[in-house]
Amino acid sequence: MMHQDTDEFDYPGCTFAYQEFVKAVVAYNKKLNSSTSVQKNIKLNQEMEKTRKIIVKSFSLARTIYEGSSQMHPSKESDLNAGAEFLESNTALSIQQEARYKWETVRNACSYLERLKMNEEREGLARKVMGNMSVEQQSDLKSFYNMMGHIYSEVSERKLQHIVNEVLSFLDLSA
Numbered sequence: 001m002m003h004q005d006t007d008e009f010d011y012p013g014c015t016f017a018y019q020e021f022v023k024a025v026v027a028y029n030k031k032l033n034s035s036t037s038v039q040k041n042i043k044l045n046q047e048m049e050k051t052r053k054i055i056v057k058s059f060s061l062a063r064t065i066y067e068g069s070s071q072m073h074p075s076k077e078s079d080l081n082a083g084a085e086f087l088e089s090n091t092a093l094s095i096q097q098e099a100r101y102k103w104e105t106v107r108n109a110c111s112y113l114e115r116l117k118m119n120e121e122r123e124g125l126a127r128k129v130m131g132n133m134s135v136e137q138q139s140d141l142k143s144f145y146n147m148m149g150h151i152y153s154e155v156s157e158r159k160l161q162h163i164v165n166e167v168l169s170f171l172d173l174s175a
Helices: 014-034 046-066 072-090 093-133 133-172
Strands: none
Touching: 014 046, 014 133
16 A cells, blocks of 8 residues: 555555556457447346446445444345345356366465475575675675665656556546
């Protein structure tokens, strides 16, 4: 999350995630504007429209509960069932899909553990090399990495500003 008072983020990777998000928004808007116009008002029969309204009401109630309404009237509990049934009916996985997702989870965990082990080895090697350096060499190395950090910040800021300018110009054009 971005702090309201400053332009800084809670986590170091947030600026990159924000940049990617803005790029995705720009691309999505371009895609929407370039696609052919599709009739937006789909006519549902009365039964489908009634079901849609019940599900929307259920999701709205769930959102209200999630956002902090700690008290819920018991009669409203049954209203949540329609949304739950809708989600359950649309999320059923086939046996093959479930097996594939389990395998992907295991595979991703293995690659994560390999990266973790490799990072530990790199850190140990870096400590060993730096332990053999003189104080002057360590000071030069620290100065170099500080300089690289500043360069990274400047370049990232320019790229982010460019993306923001693109979004603003896009919004000005579409208004």
